[in-house]
Amino acid sequence: MGRYTLRRLLQLVPVFLGTTFIVYVLVWGLSDDPFAGKCGQRECSASYVAQMTERYNLDDPLVLQYLKYLGALLTGDFGQTFSGTEVSTLIADAYPVTIQLALVAVVIEALIGVAAGVLTGLRGRGFVDNLVLVSTLVLIALPVFVTGLVLRQVLGVELGWIRPSVPGDPTIGQLIVPGFVLGSLSMAYVARLTRTSLVENARADFVRTAVAKGLPRRRVVGVHMLRNSLIPVVTFLGYDVGALMGGAIVTEGVFNIRGIGGLVFRGIQQQDIATVVGIVSLLVVVFLLANLLVDLLYAVLDPRIRYD
Amino acid sequence: MTAVSGARLLEVDDLRVEFGRGPDTAHVLNGVGYHVDEGETLAVLGESGSGKSVTAQTIMGILDAPPGRITGGSVRFRGEELLGADPERRRLLRGESMAMIFQDALSALNPVYTVGFQIAEQFRFRRGMSRRDAMVRAAEMLDLVRIPNAQQRVKEYPHQFSGGMRQRAMIAMALALDPELLIADEPTTALDVTVQAQIMELLDEQRRERGMGLILITHDLGVVAEVADRIAVMYAGRIVEHTDATTLYAHPGHPYTRGLMESVPRVDSGAGGVAGAPLRPIPGLPPSLAAIPNGCPFHPRCASAVDVCTDEVPPLREIGPASATQHATEHQAACHFAERFAAEGSDRPSTQEVVSR
Numbered sequence: 001m002g003r004y005t006l007r008r009l010l011q012l013v014p015v016f017l018g019t020t021f022i023v024y025v026l027v028w029g030l031s032d033d034p035f036a037g038k039c040g041q042r043e044c045s046a047s048y049v050a051q052m053t054e055r056y057n058l059d060d061p062l063v064l065q066y067l068k069y070l071g072a073l074l075t076g077d078f079g080q081t082f083s084g085t086e087v088s089t090l091i092a093d094a095y096p097v098t099i100q101l102a103l104v105a106v107v108i109e110a111l112i113g114v115a116a117g118v119l120t121g122l123r124g125r126g127f128v129d130n131l132v133l134v135s136t137l138v139l140i141a142l143p144v145f146v147t148g149l150v151l152r153q154v155l156g157v158e159l160g161w162i163r164p165s166v167p168g169d170p171t172i173g174q175l176i177v178p179g180f181v182l183g184s185l186s187m188a189y190v191a192r193l194t195r196t197s198l199v200e201n202a203r204a205d206f207v208r209t210a211v212a213k214g215l216p217r218r219r220v221v222g223v224h225m226l227r228n229s230l231i232p233v234v235t236f237l238g239y240d241v242g243a244l245m246g247g248a249i250v251t252e253g254v255f256n257i258r259g260i261g262g263l264v265f266r267g268i269q270q271q272d273i274a275t276v277v278g279i280v281s282l283l284v285v286v287f288l289l290a291n292l293l294v295d296l297l298y299a300v301l302d303p304r305i306r307y308d
Numbered sequence: 309m310t311a312v313s314g315a316r317l318l319e320v321d322d323l324r325v326e327f328g329r330g331p332d333t334a335h336v337l338n339g340v341g342y343h344v345d346e347g348e349t350l351a352v353l354g355e356s357g358s359g360k361s362v363t364a365q366t367i368m369g370i371l372d373a374p375p376g377r378i379t380g381g382s383v384r385f386r387g388e389e390l391l392g393a394d395p396e397r398r399r400l401l402r403g404e405s406m407a408m409i410f411q412d413a414l415s416a417l418n419p420v421y422t423v424g425f426q427i428a429e430q431f432r433f434r435r436g437m438s439r440r441d442a443m444v445r446a447a448e449m450l451d452l453v454r455i456p457n458a459q460q461r462v463k464e465y466p467h468q469f470s471g472g473m474r475q476r477a478m479i480a481m482a483l484a485l486d487p488e489l490l491i492a493d494e495p496t497t498a499l500d501v502t503v504q505a506q507i508m509e510l511l512d513e514q515r516r517e518r519g520m521g522l523i524l525i526t527h528d529l530g531v532v533a534e535v536a537d538r539i540a541v542m543y544a545g546r547i548v549e550h551t552d553a554t555t556l557y558a559h560p561g562h563p564y565t566r567g568l569m570e571s572v573p574r575v576d577s578g579a580g581g582v583a584g585a586p587l588r589p590i591p592g593l594p595p596s597l598a599a600i601p602n603g604c605p606f607h608p609r610c611a612s613a614v615d616v617c618t619d620e621v622p623p624l625r626e627i628g629p630a631s632a633t634q635h636a637t638e639h640q641a642a643c644h645f646a647e648r649f650a651a652e653g654s655d656r657p658s659t660q661e662v663v664s665r
Contacts, residue, residue: 205415211370213430213481214403224418303465304419
């Protein structure tokens with residue numbers, strides 16, 4: 001497994017270079033005038049343009065610009081926004097809350113999703129099964145902003161149970177409702193995936209063997225059925241962590257959370273090119289690492305998957 | 309134990325099982341009856357879908373229900389009625405008194421746990437052993453079924469075993485709690501011929517040593533010829549013939565049994581069969597279990613069928629010794645003309661020739 005991990009880590013290098021280069025070219029190379037509208041109604045002054053050209057190496061060929069940017073990036077320098085703020089400061093401000101929110105969302109979707117899936121998968125047809133199937137279908141069908149706005153309105157405004165807008169440095173408790181909203185879609189998928197997987201495994205030959213061995217029912221279910229059924233669920237959750245770490249523009253917007261999603265969104269809107277490139281580069285790395293983690297986890301869960 | 313002394317080890321009587329409901333109900337078992345005594349091997353022979361495995365699952369109490377439904381009959385283990393018995397009582401019988409091995413050991417073993425873990429489970433949860441002691445016992449079991457380097461192999465996963473080794477591990481698992489009855493559901497079907505012989509030898513040896521009853525479910529005549537004391541032939545959820553192996557091969561009383569024998573290739577030249585002789589497969593297909601033909605269920609495929617066959621279901625009845633050479637033995641067949649077929653004998657080689665090849 002060690003060699004496999006190393007090989008996979010090395011594979012990340014070209015992927016990282018490729019994606020960041022594409023992003024860099026797309027934002028810098030394709031905009032005719034990066035400074036359009038940057039100085040209000042007026043044209044930007046020549047000194048300002050010269051300063052910016054200097055700061056972002058805009059006189060160099062695109063590839064050289066990219067390499068210089070990459071070099072800085074590798075030393076931890078994410079560059080500066082047009083207004084001169086360090087991008088790394090922006091990230092440091094916004095990322096913790098995004099990570100917290102993502103973890104809260106994953107925990108909620110894992111707990112509720114798996115519990116609902118196990119409940120229906122074991123019980124079979126009946127009221128609970130129908131309830132879960134219908135409610136998950138509703139969650140899948142509803143766009144996240146609807147779920148978010150409804151919950152904010154009902155719980156935050158009408159009932160006053162939560163603050164409709166999450167404060168700057170939120171506690172875990174204040175992130176539960178936004179986390180639920182963020183995780184609701186995946187939670188529905190997790191519930192259904194768990195249910196299907198359990199139903200499939202309930203008829204598996206090895207479960208029959210376990211029964212034929214005269215093992216107690218809870219042992220058959222808890223050890224022989226669940227472990228096998230949860231393999232696809234765990235991998236799904238792993239990928240979801242990677243995706244959620246990329247920020248949640250809608251959920252952050254609804255609950256006024258100043259996370260990484262909103263930061264990228266504003267960066268794109270305001271054409272703050274340096275912010276976009278910096279954050280996207282970081283998110284690429286996070287996503288790649290999450291994927292690697294899932295692949296390694298898969299091998300741990302299922303011994304048939306062998307990487308060496 | 310509520311065992312009745314003098315009772316048979318296992319007795320199945322008029323067992324009836326249906327699958328599904330409504331007009332599409334499949335009548336999978338239509339009055340199956342057989343028995344096994346200690347130290348004895350009963351072979352259950354028949355095509356796919358004849359109900360061999362469902363009978364075994366019903367005996368073990370591992371029938372998928374629903375869709376399966378037991379509609380009648382009885383299964384008695386040492387005189388104790390099992391159908392309708394307390395589920396916990398039945399669970400305790402599994403593994404301890406009766407165990408089962410399955411056809412495809414790769415899918416029958418849990419892929420995510422080591423072979424040792426799966427054998428040790430029984431020692432841990434049925435014998436209350438510690439994890440460590442149970443693993444030691446598991447290694448001993450692997451050693452018993454002659455898996456080389458057992459100490460090492462207990463820690464391996466099923467996919468790291470070869471096909472024959474996996475089946476050996478299955479057998480080790482089934483024998484772990486020293487059952488009195490072992491049901492082997494097509495234990496050699498998924499294996500190649502040389503390995504088949506080894507597995508059969510192992511099963512036979514363990515049966516002899518432990519004095520346990522063995523039900524050997526198979527569709528392979530060659531496999532049963534060597535080891536079976538008695539053979540029950542199943543067709544469409546019924547026993548159509550039941551006798552000892554010698555009689556069955558020499559004097560098959562049911563045209564279906566004869567058809568089975570004629571559809572097996574021969575490599576040697578015996579009294580009746582010639583190597584390279586054309587095979588005579590049984591024409592047609594087994595009937596749909598949702599629409600079993602009236603009368604004898606085999607009549608649409610039977611070359612000798614006459615009017616009475618389409619009208620009356622032939623009961624399984626004693627037909628007696630067919631010839632003087634035959635030792636006095638029970639021989640039952642479910643055919644209106646069983647005596648005639650039995651007297652004709654097989655135009656195929658006798659058991660001895662099959663056995664000695």
